[in-house]
Amino acid sequence: MKSADRSRLPEVGADPxxxxxxxxxxxxANGLAVRFVxxxxxxxxTFVLQVEGGAAEDPPALHGLAAVAxxxxxxxxxxxxxxxxxDAIARLGADYDLDVGPDATTIALTTLERFTGRAAALLADIxxxxxxREADFDRVRQLRVDRLRQLKDVPSxxxxxAFLQLLYGEHPYGHxxxxxxxxxxxxxxxxxxxxxxxxxxxxxxxxVIAGPMAAGDAFRLVESAFGEWSEPPMASGxxxxxxxxxxxxxxxARLAVVPRDGAAQSELRIGHLSARRDTPDYFPLLVMxxxxxxxxxxxxxxxxxxxxxxxxxxxxxxxxxRGQAPFVLQASVHSGATADAIRDSLTELADIRGVRPPSxxxxxxxxxxxTRGYPRNFETVAQVSRGAAQLALFGLPDSYFETFxxxxxxxxxxxxxxxxxxxxxxxxxxxxxxGDLPAIRESLDALGLGALxxxxxxx
Amino acid sequence: xxxxxxxxxxxANGLDVIVHxDHHVPMVAVNIWYHVGSKDEQPGRxxxxxLFEHLMFEGSEHHNAGYxxxxxxxxxxxxGSTNTDRTNYWEVVPTSAIDLALWMxxxxxxxxxxxxxxxxxxxxxxxxLNERRQNYENRPYGLALMAILAELYxxxxxxxxxxxxxxxxxxxxxxxxxHAFFRTYYHPANASLVLAGDIDTERGFALAEQYFxxxxxxxxxxxxxxxxxxxTERRVVHEDRVELPRVYMAWHTPAxxxxxxxxxxxxxxLLASGKMSRLYKSLxxxxxxxxxxxxYQSSRQLGSFCVMAATAxxxxxxxxxxxxxxxxxxxxxxxxxxxxxxxxxxxxxxAQFVYRLQTIGGFGGKSDQLNAYNVMRGDPGYFRADLDxxxxxxxxxxxxxxxxxxxxxxxxxxxxxxxxxxxxALPASRPTTVT
Numbered sequence: 001m002k003s004a005d006r007s008r009l010p011e012v013g014a015d016p017x018x019x020x021x022x023x024x025x026x027x028x029a030n031g032l033a034v035r036f037v038x039x040x041x042x043x044x045x046t047f048v049l050q051v052e053g054g055a056a057e058d059p060p061a062l063h064g065l066a067a068v069a070x071x072x073x074x075x076x077x078x079x080x081x082x083x084x085x086x087d088a089i090a091r092l093g094a095d096y097d098l099d100v101g102p103d104a105t106t107i108a109l110t111t112l113e114r115f116t117g118r119a120a121a122l123l124a125d126i127x128x129x130x131x132x133r134e135a136d137f138d139r140v141r142q143l144r145v146d147r148l149r150q151l152k153d154v155p156s157x158x159x160x161x162a163f164l165q166l167l168y169g170e171h172p173y174g175h176x177x178x179x180x181x182x183x184x185x186x187x188x189x190x191x192x193x194x195x196x197x198x199x200x201x202x203x204x205x206x207x208v209i210a211g212p213m214a215a216g217d218a219f220r221l222v223e224s225a226f227g228e229w230s231e232p233p234m235a236s237g238x239x240x241x242x243x244x245x246x247x248x249x250x251x252x253a254r255l256a257v258v259p260r261d262g263a264a265q266s267e268l269r270i271g272h273l274s275a276r277r278d279t280p281d282y283f284p285l286l287v288m289x290x291x292x293x294x295x296x297x298x299x300x301x302x303x304x305x306x307x308x309x310x311x312x313x314x315x316x317x318x319x320x321x322r323g324q325a326p327f328v329l330q331a332s333v334h335s336g337a338t339a340d341a342i343r344d345s346l347t348e349l350a351d352i353r354g355v356r357p358p359s360x361x362x363x364x365x366x367x368x369x370x371t372r373g374y375p376r377n378f379e380t381v382a383q384v385s386r387g388a389a390q391l392a393l394f395g396l397p398d399s400y401f402e403t404f405x406x407x408x409x410x411x412x413x414x415x416x417x418x419x420x421x422x423x424x425x426x427x428x429x430x431x432x433x434x435g436d437l438p439a440i441r442e443s444l445d446a447l448g449l450g451a452l453x454x455x456x457x458x459x
Numbered sequence: 460x461x462x463x464x465x466x467x468x469x470x471a472n473g474l475d476v477i478v479h480x481d482h483h484v485p486m487v488a489v490n491i492w493y494h495v496g497s498k499d500e501q502p503g504r505x506x507x508x509x510l511f512e513h514l515m516f517e518g519s520e521h522h523n524a525g526y527x528x529x530x531x532x533x534x535x536x537x538x539g540s541t542n543t544d545r546t547n548y549w550e551v552v553p554t555s556a557i558d559l560a561l562w563m564x565x566x567x568x569x570x571x572x573x574x575x576x577x578x579x580x581x582x583x584x585x586x587x588l589n590e591r592r593q594n595y596e597n598r599p600y601g602l603a604l605m606a607i608l609a610e611l612y613x614x615x616x617x618x619x620x621x622x623x624x625x626x627x628x629x630x631x632x633x634x635x636x637x638h639a640f641f642r643t644y645y646h647p648a649n650a651s652l653v654l655a656g657d658i659d660t661e662r663g664f665a666l667a668e669q670y671f672x673x674x675x676x677x678x679x680x681x682x683x684x685x686x687x688x689x690x691t692e693r694r695v696v697h698e699d700r701v702e703l704p705r706v707y708m709a710w711h712t713p714a715x716x717x718x719x720x721x722x723x724x725x726x727x728x729l730l731a732s733g734k735m736s737r738l739y740k741s742l743x744x745x746x747x748x749x750x751x752x753x754x755y756q757s758s759r760q761l762g763s764f765c766v767m768a769a770t771a772x773x774x775x776x777x778x779x780x781x782x783x784x785x786x787x788x789x790x791x792x793x794x795x796x797x798x799x800x801x802x803x804x805x806x807x808x809x810a811q812f813v814y815r816l817q818t819i820g821g822f823g824g825k826s827d828q829l830n831a832y833n834v835m836r837g838d839p840g841y842f843r844a845d846l847d848x849x850x851x852x853x854x855x856x857x858x859x860x861x862x863x864x865x866x867x868x869x870x871x872x873x874x875x876x877x878x879x880x881x882x883x884a885l886p887a888s889r890p891t892t893v894t
Contacts, residue, residue, distance in 0.1 A: 002669045006521040006570075010562050012533045013555035016485035016657070041483040042817045043461075083744065086734035090803045093810025112810055139747065146750040146773060149702045153599040264592040297527045306525065309585030312593050332593040334585075365532045372534020372553050375484050380817040 018375040020401040023388055024215045028222070030229055031203035035388050036218040037210040039381050043113035045211030046381040047123050048389045050106045053199025056172035056242030056323075062187055064144065064179020067100045069195040071140050073107065076131035085126065092119050100177045102242065103322045104393050105199065110382050113212055120225040127200060128229040137189045145184050148459045155260060155267040155332070155434045162258050162455050163269040163432050166251065167326055172242035181459055197232040206392040210385040243323035247273055250428045255449040258457060259437040266338040266435030270345055271328035274423045277320045277394045284419035285318065287411045290366035291358045292316045292348070293329060297365060299348045300329060308344065310337040322394065327424065335436050339443035342431055350426035357417055371405040461813055463842040465653075465829055466660050470668060472676040473648030477829050477839050478663035479655040481819055487656035488820025489560045490549040491568075492830040494651075495644035497622040498543045498683050498761060502614055506587070506624015509541040510632060511640055513583040515548065519563075520570035526563060533559055540822065541622050544715075544760040545834055547827065551820035554657045557666065564652075565670035568645060572638055580634045588630070591623050596894075599701045603875050604766075606891040607709045610693045610871040611764055616685045618761065626894070646677030651833045655826035656819040685761055687711060689869040696874045696884035697891045703750065704883045706777045707873040708784065709766040712864045715758035715835060721848035722860040723765050727754040728804045729796050729857070730787070731767060735803065737787045738769065746783065748775040760835065765864065777874050777885050788865055795858030808849040812842075 024036045058065045074089070074096065075082040089096050094111040107127060111119040151157040161176045168174030207226065209218050250272050275285060286294075293300035293316030304314040314331035329349065333341040352358065358366070377383055378401075391400055431449060433440070444452055465479045497508050516526045516539070530537050533556035539548040550560040595601040605621050612619040652671065654663040688711055713719040731738045731754035742749035754767035767788075771780045796804075818824035832841035873891075874884035881890070 003673055004562060004565065004670045006566065009522060009529055010558035012559055016554045018485050042813065044813060044817060083734050083740065087803060090733050090735065091806055093806045112813060143750055150599065153700050153702055155597060264596045295531060297531050305586055306582065309582040312586060312590040334589055334592065365528060368534060369531040373536060376486055376551060379484050
């Protein structure tokens with residue numbers, strides 16, 4: 001029997017071959033774009049219905065409308081009330097999941113293969129024929145108002161809210177999907193009905209199905225469930241899309257605090273608006289972020305967690321959207337280490353485009369960690385269908401999955417540096433802290449980031 | 460018929476090895492369980508098992524550096540977790556990196572201590588203190604479970620504290636204690652290894668022997684045996700940075716896999732999962748006196764507990780909320796679930812068994828399930844029997860466990876109220892001391 005050679009780590013062999021799932025398209029007569037992915041690893045099917053209407057379509061006085069409209073979908077449909085819809089979903093053993101993003105709303109239903117037909121019909125009822133009744137609206141809105149009040153006590157939510165507002169100002173991307181107290185209180189049922197008519201129309205929707213079936217069967221099923229979905233009478237609107245609206249310039253103020261007296265930790269956000277998802281520099285930025293803070297072995301996490309012990313974890317990332325997306329560093333750090341953590345973070349963010357560009361070994365590690373485990377993203381029907389929905393959202397080609405690894409591996413050190421120079425500007429990054437202001441004020445003033453702006457704790 | 464097939468062998472040093480083949484994706488999940496958790500800690504040394512888990516990522520004798528870089532460079536994902544009963548570690552790696560993952564897992568099982576320095580120890584102690592602040596102290600209702608456990612279990616029972624431990628205990632830990640802990644619990648005879656995914660069964664066993672066969676078995680650790688029961692109702696109040704008061708009720712229930720455990724799972728589902736559940740429908744949907752409800756059976760080796768909670772809507776009192784919760788539980792105990800309700804929750808339970816078969820690795824994937832069954836039942840093939848526990852449940856069986864275990868005069872009732880507003884708690888509640 002062979003025994004282990006502990007003088008060195010074992011070699012890793014060549015990457016195994018993986019055949020990425022292929023996507024089959026069909027468009028129904030009503031305009032609904034359908035994508036099907038055959039996936040036979042388990043008797044499970046996922047439907048993802050994605051409509052091109054997210055929180056960025058909230059009218060300025062009605063922030064939170066897209067989310068309320070999404071919430072109302074399963075609150076009753078046709079002859080069923082909210083309880084009966086919930087019961088019907090449960091009887092299929094299904095997982096029903098809503099995600100309201102800035103650019104789109106996705107409704108996902110995962111069920112057992114044997115319930116595929118019933119699930120398709122139920123999803124069609126929910127999305128295309130919601131009852132939108134006054135009593136349900138009143139309850140749903142009130143629960144969201146109560147939830148919003150509770151978010152005041154959740155540091156990460158307060159940070160997210162304040163940071164979006166500081167970065168985007170009045171831009172349609174500048175608010176949380178849950179909205180504000182004032183706007184939720186101002187909302188009436190006709191607002192929901194009108195949002196539903198504008199956003200939920202076959203011409204603005206994509207339906208993805210992934211599961212153990214043949215394409216022909218999947219398309220027949222969709223035709224029978226969604227074929228009668230007709231384009232609502234309202235014009236689809238001429239409003240400019242959020243992605244085409246220029247966000248405000250990077251603000252001059254560089255340091256802001258949302259006070260949280262006595263907080264044991266400071267919640268940090270450091271960043272600015274950066275690139276769009278369709279940037280030609282997407283792959284260099286992906287690699288750059290992996291080096292910077294996109295994974296455990298990254299400069300930020302190794303510095304703040306493994307070297308300094310300031311935090312349980314720190315990371316960076318792009319919150320990708322069709323329009324300009326933020327690049328953000330986030331961490332929750334021990335209150336006493338707040339200023340030191342900010343100083344170290346800003347140093348790391350500056351060094352990558354200056355005195356310490358990514359080394360060959362850092363680049364190799366970043367690229368390998370992104371590419372070699374890539375097939376892991378295709379294990380379940382839920383992963384595969386969401387992946388296909390993302391391609392639709394960002395207008396990416398079907399060849400995206402199979403070309404992904406090659407494109408990441410083609411990124412050079414020079415590509416990363418030029419992307420970092422174009423899209424990272426440490427001198428103008430904004431730092432936000434949700435923390436114990438009296439305890440940390442003095443050390444924050446000493447950072448030299450200019451006047452400290454104290455933000456109200458409001459929802 | 461859904462199933463989770465496997466092959467199991469035990470190495471000469473006592474290490475259980477289980478292999479499951481699934482060739483859909485060219486990846487292999489490596490999953491290892493050590494049968495040690497916070498149940499093995501002593502009062503005053505709480506949080507130790509979890510702090511130790513952190514140290515397992517910092518290096519071992521033959522790879523005296525962090526565990527993340529080599530595995531990430533190979534495209535692997537890795538993590539670990541500690542609970543009351545066990546500690547697990549896993550990697551999901553491309554098939555081409557299986558040797559690497561096994562080399563590293565075996566090196567830290569056999570040769571951890573020479574790499575453990577005071578500096579690494581102190582840094583991870585700080586990281587854990589940050590984890591505690593972030594996930595418990597600085598989170599609304601984050602200390603509620605800690606307060607409940609302190610009332611459910613006497614101070615000598617290891618479920619009296621949470622796995623994260625007390626901050627004072629964590630601060631006072633010393634490197635020397637790590638050595639004894641490692642020798643007692645981290646060796647082949649107290650561990651179970653699963654390989655699941657794109658690997659041939661015989662090759663899996665050969666690799667396990669190659670990397671782990673040389674390791675010395677340690678002594679079987681002492682069995683932990685601790686019992687707890689409540690003779691009365693215990694009412695406590697915890698003041699927290701929260702907007703809305705919440706009431707929790709908790710009871711002792713049968714241990715993981717014991718008679719009644721699965722039924723209590725279903726009781727919790729019937730009471731608080733989905734809009735049709737008894738508590739949601741009554742408190743949130745119809746009366747609108749609560750903004751959310753929850754319930755779960757926390758299944759554990761030495762004994763479980765069942766907890767339910769509801770958050771009062773603005774302007775509503777915890778007394779009113781608690782009274783409606785109690786009347787719903789009482790009604791459930793008298794009437795039991797309807798046939799319709801049973802159909803709904805068993806359909807959901809069965810579907811969850813299928814969904815859990817979709818991933819080879821990670822928390823809750825197939826490799827983790829095989830280890831759970833092996834370590835907690837001594838039988839990795841318990842999947843079908845586990846599913847049968849839910850299929851066989853009857854309305855009367857479910858009603859009967861509710862009656863037997865959810866007694867109002869033997870429970871913990873916790874009110875979590877906004878700071879400075881202790882008066883919002885249920886009457887006769889004592890203040891808790893958790894921090």
